[in-house]
Amino acid sequence: MSKRAFITGITGQDGSYLAEFLLGKGYDVYGLVRRTSNNPMIRFKEPGKLEKIKIIYGNMRDSASIERALEISKPDEIYNLAAQSDVGISFQCPEEASEVNYYGVGRLVNEAMRVCPQARIYQASTSEMFGRTNPPQNEGSLFQPVSPYGRAKLKAHEDYVTGYRNKHGLFICSGILFNHESPRRGEHFVTRKITISLAKIKHGLQERFQLGNLDAKRDWGFAKDYVEAMWRMLQEDKPDDFVIATGEMHTVREFAEEAAKFFGMDIEWGGGGLEEKGIDRKTKKVVIEVNPAHLRPNEVDFLQGDSSKAERVFGWKHKTAFKDLVRLMAEHDLEHVKREKLL
Ligand code: NAP
Ligand code: F7E
Numbered sequence: 001m002s003k004r005a006f007i008t009g010i011t012g013q014d015g016s017y018l019a020e021f022l023l024g025k026g027y028d029v030y031g032l033v034r035r036t037s038n039n040p041m042i043r044f045k046e047p048g049k050l051e052k053i054k055i056i057y058g059n060m061r062d063s064a065s066i067e068r069a070l071e072i073s074k075p076d077e078i079y080n081l082a083a084q085s086d087v088g089i090s091f092q093c094p095e096e097a098s099e100v101n102y103y104g105v106g107r108l109v110n111e112a113m114r115v116c117p118q119a120r121i122y123q124a125s126t127s128e129m130f131g132r133t134n135p136p137q138n139e140g141s142l143f144q145p146v147s148p149y150g151r152a153k154l155k156a157h158e159d160y161v162t163g164y165r166n167k168h169g170l171f172i173c174s175g176i177l178f179n180h181e182s183p184r185r186g187e188h189f190v191t192r193k194i195t196i197s198l199a200k201i202k203h204g205l206q207e208r209f210q211l212g213n214l215d216a217k218r219d220w221g222f223a224k225d226y227v228e229a230m231w232r233m234l235q236e237d238k239p240d241d242f243v244i245a246t247g248e249m250h251t252v253r254e255f256a257e258e259a260a261k262f263f264g265m266d267i268e269w270g271g272g273g274l275e276e277k278g279i280d281r282k283t284k285k286v287v288i289e290v291n292p293a294h295l296r297p298n299e300v301d302f303l304q305g306d307s308s309k310a311e312r313v314f315g316w317k318h319k320t321a322f323k324d325l326v327r328l329m330a331e332h333d334l335e336h337v338k339r340e341k342l343l
Pocket of ligand 1: 008009010012015032034036059061080082083084085086100126127176177179181
């Protein structure tokens with residue numbers, strides 16, 4: 001008989017890749033989908049996959065909907081990917097971050113203990129929990145989050161992952177994932193914002209775009225590589241927590257330079273601070289400006305993960321290198337913007 005998986009956040013970047021991955025492994029896949037004013041399933045790209053997913057309407061703010069979804073899906077494995085996942089927005093809407101990213105986890109694990117206590121649970125934890133702790137960060141590093149997003153995720157990790165594992169013997173794992181990107185990444189995250197904006201410049205739809213902190217360093221991997229790690233940790237004999245990362249760190253500035261090369265631009269930087277500009281050496285045109293509206297009240301300066309435990313325990317290692325990730329996103333957006341322009 002097929003195994004049954006229940007995914008919250010199935011409409012998001014990771015949810016869509018994970019659903020496709022699990023269908024490929026022969027799972028029956030159920031997904032919690034919240035009501036939106038538009039088609040929430042637009043990320044499902046692989047032919048023949050969307051029709052196989054069983055959608056259950058619900059919300060992480062609503063215990064009754066979670067209970068119903070678990071009763072219908074009767075899962076062997078639960079992947080909790082639903083979150084308000086935008087760190088910048090979490091400063092503006094801290095209650096939302098706490099309601100969904102902390103209390104939502106509590107609703108899910110409490111309902112799961114009643115309805116399907118045998119189910120194995122994956123919780124989408126994050127490198128934002130390390131906050132101002134110096135890199136490289138691993139499972140033993142100090143958690144010092146600086147954003148409402150990071151604090152809510154840490155509280156969920158402590159109360160419902162390690163807490164419920166120790167207190168109730170629940171099979172629950174935290175995947176402490178570092179930034180992972182793809183052509184399906186939300187357009188407000190910095191990597192996708194850069195590749196879409198450069199594609200629009202290339203097609204003559206805009207002249208320049210604005211970023212915030214160019215010096216922030218992130219460990220960027222490819223989302224498709226990372227969803228496999230989620231599944232792998234639930235196949236282990238014991239629940240545990242695992243850092244998933246590439247181990248490489250790059251600045252926002254480097255990401256923009258690398259992406260610009262794909263579009264035939266050669267960025268040099270002039271000025272400093274808020275006056276800094278990214279100028280294309282070939283055309284002498286300003287392509288990137290700094291806008292203080294994109295700076296955060298508190299910033300995480302450096303994230304670089306050490307995922308040697310995941311490699312040792314279940315043989316996971318990232319497959320996609322930084323330059324390949326940038327290229328595959330840029331290639332996608334060049335075509336994506338062309339299609340949109342033609343509409
Ligand atoms: P994403 O693209 O923003 O997807 C988030 C998902 O959560 C969407 O399906 C969204 O639904 C859903 N959601 C939000 N609020 C909800 C609510 N109240 N009830 C039900 N569903 C709700 O995020 P992602 O990049 O795929 O990330 C997946 C998970 O991993 C998140 O928990 C995120 O915090 C965590 N994480 C991500 C990264 C990363 O770099 N991507 C790193 C570490 C951890 P809609 O489609 O309706 O908005
Ligand atoms: O920012 C800087 C920004 O919003 C990355 C989420 O998936 O990963 C993600 O969180 C860096 C930050 O991702 C702009 O200040 C500069 O330093 O792409 P981001 P994030 O905040 O790292 C973690 C691991 C998660 O768990 C989250 O769910 O880029 N930056 N200029 C900018 N960021 C944005 N968004 N927009 C800018 O214009």
